[in-house]
Amino acid sequence: MIRVLLVDDQHLIRAGLRMLCDAQPDIEVVGEADNGREAVTLAARLLPDVVVMDLRMPGVDGITATGRILAERPATRVLVLTTFGDDDHLYPALSAGACGFLLKDAPPTELLDGIRRAAAGDSPFSPEVLHRLVQRAVRARAEPPRQVQGLTAREQDVLALVAEGLSNTEIAERLHIGVTTVKTHITSLMTKTDSPNRVRLALFARGA
Incomplete structure (x- = not known):
């Protein structure tokens, strides 16, 4: 319930x-x-x-x-x-x-x-x-995502792709890693950036 x-x-x-x-x-x-x-x-x-x-x-x-x-x-x-x-x-x-x-x-x-x-x-x-969010993400693809101290190289890769609006499956395919591994990285990123959800993480990465 x-x-x-x-x-x-x-x-x-x-x-x-x-x-x-x-x-x-x-x-x-x-x-x-x-x-x-x-x-x-x-x-x-x-x-x-x-x-x-x-x-x-x-x-x-x-x-x-x-x-x-x-x-x-x-x-x-x-x-x-x-x-x-x-x-x-x-x-x-x-x-x-x-x-x-x-x-x-x-x-x-x-x-x-x-x-x-x-x-x-x-x-x-x-x-x-959602359309407006997608359009903003498309415009932002030409901009470098925010660099965050304390992240591993792989976490930086995942963060950049989250900022582009990619799903976990798409990130896994792009980086040639498992979906479970992507989820682990995103959980770690949310903790390190104090982001309560994926949307907030993407906004953080874009500096919004």
Whole structure:
């Protein structure tokens, strides 16, 4: 069962999300919050697997709340659900540690799939947001990735390919190593760069 905490300052939005989630046999809404401060408190008490997080809220906003939640419990998956898909909201949210970014006009099936993928360790994005991330990665390929002290030569190789947006399988093929070895290197890179997820690691490598 996927334990979900809903965070949005609009009661109708939360009610709709709860109805959608409650109809699923594998998703349980364990709590609701209407601001970032309450979200941090409830996340610490209820220990949700996934926090569905709005960004613009009175008082403590969603980006600040995301950072505080993950600072206390890094294993929590924070999935942003917002009306605002511009870069001014996207990149700060990802830098705070959000694992995915969905827009509120997404179909219900996309939201449910996003919750399940987030719980499974994936990074779900709305198509238009993902397209923008890919375009930025393509533009960045001509730029050298950030050099980090304390990394092995192989870790530097893996970091550069993560920055290009390659999957574990593609990195393994490019470097002629096993996928398991790639996963080990990425885990080490996330630890050494203090990156809570793969998206944040890629942004770190690109200096975003």
